[in-house]
Amino acid sequence: GAGVSQSPSNKVTEKGKDVELRCDPISGHTALYWYRQSLGQGLEFLIYFQGNSAPDKSGLPSDRFSAERTGGSVSTLTIQRTQQEDSAVYLCASSPRPSGATDTQYFGPGTRLTVL
Amino acid sequence: AQSVTQLGSHVSVSEGALVLLRCNYSSSVPPYLFWYVQYPNQGLQLLLKYTSAATLVKGINGFEAEFKKSETSFHLTKPSAHMSDAAEYFCAVSDGGGYQKVTFGTGTKLQVIP
Numbered sequence: 001g002a003g004v005s006q007s008p009s010n011k012v013t014e015k016g017k018d019v020e021l022r023c024d025p026i027s028g029h030t031a032l033y034w035y036r037q038s039l040g041q042g043l044e045f046l047i048y049f050q051g052n053s054a055p056d057k058s059g060l061p062s063d064r065f066s067a068e069r070t071g072g073s074v075s076t077l078t079i080q081r082t083q084q085e086d087s088a089v090y091l092c093a094s095s096p097r098p099s100g101a102t103d104t105q106y107f108g109p110g111t112r113l114t115v116l
Numbered sequence: 117a118q119s120v121t122q123l124g125s126h127v128s129v130s131e132g133a134l135v136l137l138r139c140n141y142s143s144s145v146p147p148y149l150f151w152y153v154q155y156p157n158q159g160l161q162l163l164l165k166y167t168s169a170a171t172l173v174k175g176i177n178g179f180e181a182e183f184k185k186s187e188t189s190f191h192l193t194k195p196s197a198h199m200s201d202a203a204e205y206f207c208a209v210s211d212g213g214g215y216q217k218v219t220f221g222t223g224t225k226l227q228v229i230p
Binding site for chain 2: 003004033035040041042043045048056091093104105106107108109110
């Protein structure tokens with residue numbers, strides 16, 4: 001079946017512009033995560049969605065970052081007034097079950113964001 | 117709070133040699149531990165995971181990792197490196213916490229020399 005997809009694969013924007021990154025999780029997966037991967041850094045947790053529960057936004061680095069998940073499926077990560085330090089690869093992952101820390105996360109290919 | 121430390125951001129081995137990638141964790145509760153691999157221009161995929169069952173965990177492509185509580189370690193090994201093993205490897209830890217908040221390490225890039 002289809003894996004996690006993300007679009008666009010690459011995004012170049014100018015400082016100060018807003019960007020939207022999209023994630024389509026695997027059908028039926030209830031959990032969805034956003035991570036940021038910067039050069040030389042690990043994966044930085046950004047936000048977690050689980051079903052209809054309130055999302056865990058504890059990893060969002062500033063109020064310029066926001067995310068939503070519509071209908072329990074597609075998710076959009078929005079970065080407002082982008083800064084050069086926002087340049088990174090943004091990864092989305094989904095997993096099948098609502099609980100259990102042993103569930104495998106399935107990652108998308110990522111969106112490489114470059115802020116000029 | 118949970119954390120993961122991966123020793124060595126870059127590791128080089130000769131083809132056929134032993135692969136050893138180090139990971140140490142910190143967790144206030146019994147952890148769940150993962151190794152993910154990211155091949156060039158691809159997304160991350162799970163190699164193996166420790167879920168409090170057997171301490172020696174076998175994964176895909178001949179990799180295995182051993183959970184050592186006394187050393188708070190979960191090192192990844194493979195007896196004989198293959199060229200196709202060249203990738204970036206990430207160790208990760210989760211404390212369960214009611215859901216799957218996973219903390220990743222900074223990654224280790226493995227180079228395999230022919």
